[in-house]
Amino acid sequence: MLWHGALPSHQQLEKTRLHLISCRVLPESVRRVLEKLDPDQDMMSVLRTAVSACRPSQEWPPTVEDAMMFTAMLPTVIAYRWALQSGRAPIEPDPELSHVANYLYMLTGKRPDPAIARALEAYMVITMEHGLNASTFAARVVTSTRSDMASALCAALGAMKGPLHGGAPLEVRVMLEQIGATEHAEPWLRRELEAGRRLMGFGHRVYKTRDPRAVALRSVVESLQFGDPSFDLAVQVEDLAIRLLEEYKPGRHLYTNVEYWAAAILGAVGIPNTLFTASFSASVRRVDGAHPGTGGEQSLDPTSI
Ligand SMILES: CC(C)(COP(=O)(O)OP(=O)(O)OC[C@H]1O[C@@H](n2cnc3c(N)ncnc32)[C@H](O)[C@@H]1OP(=O)(O)O)[C@@H](O)C(=O)NCCC(=O)NCCS
Known part of the structure; x- marks a missing residue:
């Protein structure tokens, strides 16, 4: 399609x-x-x-x-x-x-x-x-x-x-590995924000609310990992990060983006960390723009690869 x-x-x-x-x-x-x-x-x-x-x-x-x-x-x-x-x-x-x-x-x-x-x-x-x-x-x-x-x-x-685009899921994975357990989440996140660093998996150029793709992927991860401690940690870090982003960056509307839950999916299906970004790149490419019926079925709109 x-x-x-x-x-x-x-x-x-x-x-x-x-x-x-x-x-x-x-x-x-x-x-x-x-x-x-x-x-x-x-x-x-x-x-x-x-x-x-x-x-x-x-x-x-x-x-x-x-x-x-x-x-x-x-x-x-x-x-x-x-x-x-x-x-x-x-x-x-x-x-x-x-x-x-x-x-x-x-x-x-x-x-x-x-x-x-x-x-x-x-x-x-x-x-x-x-x-x-x-x-x-x-x-x-x-x-x-x-x-x-x-x-x-x-x-x-x-x-x-x-890392701000396709490299983000790997950074999310590293963040959750470094946090390790729920009780370390708040000091870890505050340290990053106070140092002026970005929390990976949050914020989006277009979505100024929770990225709808993040919501969809979270339910996919839940179906695979329900009751798994790594899922619980991801849920708690997500809630806490949104709260802290509002505190440190008021009015910027920073919420979970698709890459936060992408990291969980890639980990849950067994993709090695070093292949996260490449696996993202192996998704089917969006190359829309050819309109059936206009004789353009075999050519692509040059502006939309
Ligand atoms: C995705 C992203 C590049 C979009 O950026 P943007 O909409 O152009 O936003 P800006 O870079 O203009 O940032 C706006 C403000 O929010 C802050 N901000 C944006 N994302 C942030 C994040 N994830 N953590 C902390 N602060 C963030 C910026 O520091 C900036 O603060 P300032 O106004 O005090 O300078 C940005 O949100 C980001 O770097 N997110 C983390 C990387 C990530 O998850 N990428 C995957 C995207 S799907």
């Missing part, structure tokens, strides 16, 4: 599904690049390099086929590199599994529990809901110059990596 502007027919859906599955397999040129990178290179830099090693069409406007290729390929890039970094043989994609279940399978070698795959899918789908976040904006700037999709995605990945 995001690519074509309307829900597909069964036939179109099946065609898209099969095409995405075929694009999961990494081209040999990308594998060679991934094998040559320094072992300690961070995963966002790896993603940028892998995208650069691809050869999208040089035509303009960019095509839905290119968007599909990158969407299908990114989870395989992450899992391939993660396997190399962990000293294991990479696991080939499983064509029987969905985009998200296949990602978890390639990371772990096990077919995931359906509830776990659904939870991660909820996160990945929900991150598409935002029309113009910082990384989308970066991509739009590049593509508006009539450059190619790989260049736009590299810019988007660069913006995504920043």
Whole structure:
């Protein structure tokens, strides 16, 4: 729907599904690049390099086929590199599994529990809901110059990596790990605010109330972790942080954003901390703007990748 502007027919859906599955397999040129990178290179830099090693069409406007290729390929890039970094043989994609279940399978070698795959899918789908976040904006700037999709995605990945955007879930995870227990929360949060630092997972450029995506994701986490001490800690830190943000930053309307509960989801489904930002980037991309019936089904509005 995001690519074509309307829900597909069964036939179109099946065609898209099969095409995405075929694009999961990494081209040999990308594998060679991934094998040559320094072992300690961070995963966002790896993603940028892998995208650069691809050869999208040089035509303009960019095509839905290119968007599909990158969407299908990114989870395989992450899992391939993660396997190399962990000293294991990479696991080939499983064509029987969905985009998200296949990602978890390639990371772990096990077919995931359906509830776990659904939870991660909820996160990945929900991150598409935002029309113009910082990384989308970066991509739009590049593509508006009539450059190619790989260049736009590299810019988007660069913006995504920043801790105030796609890097936020990792920072939330680190914050909750450092707090450790409810009784340490208040002094920890006050110390940060008094030092002029930001509380990660709170505040949003657009939402001046609780981010509706945070509310939705919290209920997904609750269904996975109900009664788990880490869920209770996250709930208590959330309530306390909102209260303290109002005290230290009155009138700024700082509430929970989507990344606060994204951190809990990524942790609960077993994504390693170092893969949080890359996993966020492997969500299906929002590339709207092609309107069926206007002859534009196979091309993308250059301003909306
Ligand atoms: C997302 C974010 C960049 C939006 O920023 P913004 O709407 O442009 O807000 P500003 O940067 O203009 O900040 C406005 C004020 O609120 C404060 N503020 C914003 N977010 C804050 C946070 N999370 N913790 C503490 N203070 C915060 C700023 O320090 C500033 O205070 P000041 O007026 O005293 O200078 C910002 O809220 C933030 O850095 N949040 C933490 C990172 C995060 O969770 N990112 C994921 C976003 S989905």
